[in-house]
Amino acid sequence: MKQDYYEILGVSRDATQEEIKAAYRREALKHHPDRNKGDKEAERRFKEAAEAYEVLSNPEKRARYDRYGHEGLSRSGAAPGFSTVEDIFRHFGDIFGGGSIFDDLFGMGGGRRSGGGRGASLRCRVRISFEEMARGVEKTIGLRREERCGTCGGTGARPGSAPRTCPYCRGRGEIQQTHGFFAVRTVCPRCQGRGSVIEDPCPECRGAGRVRRARDLTVRIPAGIEDGTQIRISGEGDAGEQGGAPGDLYCQVLVEAHPFFTREGNDLYCEVPISFAQAALGARVEVPGISSTETLEIPRGTQSGSLFRIRGKGLPDVHGRGTGDLVVRVVVETPRKLTRRQEELLRELAKTEDENVSPRRRSFFEKIKERFGQEDERKERE
Numbered sequence: 001m002k003q004d005y006y007e008i009l010g011v012s013r014d015a016t017q018e019e020i021k022a023a024y025r026r027e028a029l030k031h032h033p034d035r036n037k038g039d040k041e042a043e044r045r046f047k048e049a050a051e052a053y054e055v056l057s058n059p060e061k062r063a064r065y066d067r068y069g070h071e072g073l074s075r076s077g078a079a080p081g082f083s084t085v086e087d088i089f090r091h092f093g094d095i096f097g098g099g100s101i102f103d104d105l106f107g108m109g110g111g112r113r114s115g116g117g118r119g120a121s122l123r124c125r126v127r128i129s130f131e132e133m134a135r136g137v138e139k140t141i142g143l144r145r146e147e148r149c150g151t152c153g154g155t156g157a158r159p160g161s162a163p164r165t166c167p168y169c170r171g172r173g174e175i176q177q178t179h180g181f182f183a184v185r186t187v188c189p190r191c192q193g194r195g196s197v198i199e200d201p202c203p204e205c206r207g208a209g210r211v212r213r214a215r216d217l218t219v220r221i222p223a224g225i226e227d228g229t230q231i232r233i234s235g236e237g238d239a240g241e242q243g244g245a246p247g248d249l250y251c252q253v254l255v256e257a258h259p260f261f262t263r264e265g266n267d268l269y270c271e272v273p274i275s276f277a278q279a280a281l282g283a284r285v286e287v288p289g290i291s292s293t294e295t296l297e298i299p300r301g302t303q304s305g306s307l308f309r310i311r312g313k314g315l316p317d318v319h320g321r322g323t324g325d326l327v328v329r330v331v332v333e334t335p336r337k338l339t340r341r342q343e344e345l346l347r348e349l350a351k352t353e354d355e356n357v358s359p360r361r362r363s364f365f366e367k368i369k370e371r372f373g374q375e376d377e378r379k380e381r382e
């Protein structure tokens with residue numbers, strides 16, 4: 001019969017996450033193998049506490065445990081259980097990033113070493129306009145991140161003191177254990193492989209070697225970037241623990257749509273209206289490009305919907321490989337209003353084409369009225 005997880009940690013069933021963490025800290029300290037050398041009972045209690053904490057610190061597992069008890073956890077394959085003390089260190093090292101809970105718990109964070117816990121990578125988003133995309137832009141973004149502690153310079157040790165060689169592994173960073181015929185080397189659980197421990201932690205960062213700060217960062221966004229692209233800014237994530245390497249910052253760039261232009265690859269597309277006379281006779285029209293106004297020669301007899309390509313007036317390639325084209329789609333617009341003179345000329349034109357056009361001075365609405373009138377009459381006859 002397994003003992004209740006809440007009882008193991010000595011907390012009530014409605015304990016908060018902080019209470020659970022504090023209770024685990026207390027239990028783990030009491031039964032820590034370093035303090036109870038060779039005590040099998042202490043080791044069992046240490047493992048039990050870790051198992052209870054593993055479940056109760058995870059809201060999903062905790063909810064399942066609350067409803068179904070131990071059964072609910074084993075059936076779904078979520079049953080915890082640690083075979084060795086090293087397992088526990090490894091496991092919670094993962095959860096808390098570089099074993100920081102044990103640094104917290106026992107004040108045994110290590111000293112500076114090249115492989116000190118690497119900082120987490122961070123993500124952010126930045127929104128830019130289409131024009132900013134076309135010419136490239138610098139944006140300032142606000143972040144909260146872990147930064148190297150200025151008081152201890154990232155070592156985690158109180159200024160004037162220094163990290164000491166780890167007594168557990170004698171500075172080797174790993175320990176060797178014999179299992180039957182095999183000798184297994186594992187990362188030292190006390191110093192997490194750093195080879196050194198801090199006995200007098202820095203008061204500013206409490207031995208972590210880093211502190212949380214708000215920071216404004218300028219991000220250079222290259223011209224021609226595609227909407228949704230993620231830029232990696234190397235080394236601008238969280239600082240590492242105790243002088244470890246920093247993580248990276250991933251910044252996703254969102255490009256706003258433009259009312260006039262769309263893009264396809266590095267080509268810019270736009271639509272330009274021209275008159276029937278321009279389409280028929282040919283014309284020179286001004287086309288507003290993204291950075292300059294271009295002149296486009298429209299040949300005689302241009303059909304509505306024709307595409308014209310202006311070389312090299314599109315978007316710069318984001319990798320610096322040339323520039324796209326500006327592709328103009330011309331649309332022939334039918335005039336909505338005509339002067340008397342224009343109407344005369346159009347009627348002349350229609351005559352030459354021997355086409356049937358509506359008689360003069362009957363507006364569209366008059367025609368509609370006429371048609372509905374006819375229908376009304378027909379209905380009356382029926």
Ligand SMILES: [Zn+2]
Pocket residue numbers: 149150151152153154155156157202203204205206207208209210
């Ligand atoms: Zn510090």
Ligand SMILES: [Zn+2]
Pocket residue numbers: 166167168169170171172173174188189190191192193194195196
């Ligand atoms: Zn060690």
